[in-house]
Amino acid sequence: MLMTDIPFDFPELTAQAREAAACAANLAPWSILEAWRLFHTDLPRFFRTLNAEPDSSLLYLFYYLQFTRFAYRKYQERKIPEDVFYHTFSDIGRWEKVCFEHTGAHGLEEYEWLSLHLRLQLFALGRLQFQPVCCPWDLPAVYGIQKGDPVLNVHIPSGSRLTPSACEASYQQAARFFSMHPAVFICHSWLLCPALKNLLPSGSNILQFQNEYTITGVDAESRQAEERIFGCLKSCPSEYPENSYLQKSAKTWLLSGNPLPAGYGVRRLFS
Template identity: 45%
Template sequence: MNLKQLCEGIKLDPDARQILYDYQMDEPQYQACKKQFYANRYAFFEKVKQTAGYRQLFLYLYARFAADVHEEYRLRGIDDEIYFDTFSDIQIWCLTCKRDYGEYGIEEYHWLQEHIQLRLFRLGRLQFQPSALERTLEVDGRTVFKNQIVLNVHIPSGESLESRSVEESFERARSFFRGITPVFTCHSWLLYPGLSEVLPQGSNILQFQKEFIIYETDCESNQAEQRIFNQPRSDRSQYEEHTTLQRSAKAYLLAGNKLGNGSGIKMNPIG
């Protein structure tokens, strides 16, 4: 896999592609960066952040790392559809960087390292990340024990959450992760119960909530405001109102309510 093939497969923005094609780094430098990434990613992050134009450097390195791991996908028998879907997050976060910082690059470098290390895969609409449960949960008379491997669900931006595409993703995950008991967890603003007062009852987000048993909420998280308005503000009257969701959420917040996070779990029915 080369950079051009990767860029075409993930549909990277043309201006971002040009940054990759023009970036000057010799092979020994690249291999040194790659070695440090796998040896000590936190030291790697700090070193890159000391570089002028570090967001473009993260974009370049992550694109090359992604191209390199294609061989590991092939050895594991994972098809190119999953490969390109998974690394399409580079395009998503590159556009987010352009929106938030006025330049193409990567700021979400902590997040994208999960993809490079084959700890997260996109299967259709949703992303799945195997991880050990941090604590024992008792939900609906069933117990999921601490350290059991579960599948964390993440929802990449850019597409609607239609019920059919969501269910297809869960089905694909059950097949893809055959050695893992299909217990799904999700920690997201999309699971915050207060959204039922903001969104119409038929909304895809509320339908998505019904996939999970919500066992915990965090009213102090500002993830919802980050996702809905792009940049949280202390003065909520300054929030934009370009979409129906923005208008409804702004009115809800100005009325003294909060939008937080919800944590949910999805298990196969018994029997």
């Protein structure tokens, strides 16, 4: 295999995206090894330099796909199962599709987010993604965790249905995978928006996910809920589509002057 070949066939990554990334080798400002070293030693400079390139999003796709070969070696060194590797890096294809939908060109716009995967700071374990972090906020005393203590930050990628059984399996897998961490999970997401209880049936997957958490606060500045529900952001709620039950109920809620803030939540996994 040549160093510029795409090393892995990741789920979600289209043949067209793979071909575009391979062709970007001719545009690359560094060799792959030089780029990998810079990525690890001076990430801000790596970002600044690529962002100044006219084809920056395509170059991010090229380099990140190449970097997976080095990440794979680290997975092997740590004896992390291969299915976790493929599942984690399927995010590249997922975000490449988003880039193509937004711009009409192949590439990656979420390069900062995907750098976590390559630096082995985030892992996909079943339906959910987990990121070991120091707790960024104060939690209720019952959780036995103070600000700065290790916790697992939960992220919810797009994809299959967010069923309670799939989520519970992910939490259990994460508790085993991060066995040195307390099984305390924090989450900042539109799925934890308290207003969703007024917009969805009680048995919906979203509310069942939310009910597993203690909501500790809201992010009043976040419009993530609108973006995820409607697929875009509009200055006037009347412009939003009504193609689903949630879109209709959320639009009515917003037109009535009510907010849809993201929520902060915490849950502990008890054995």
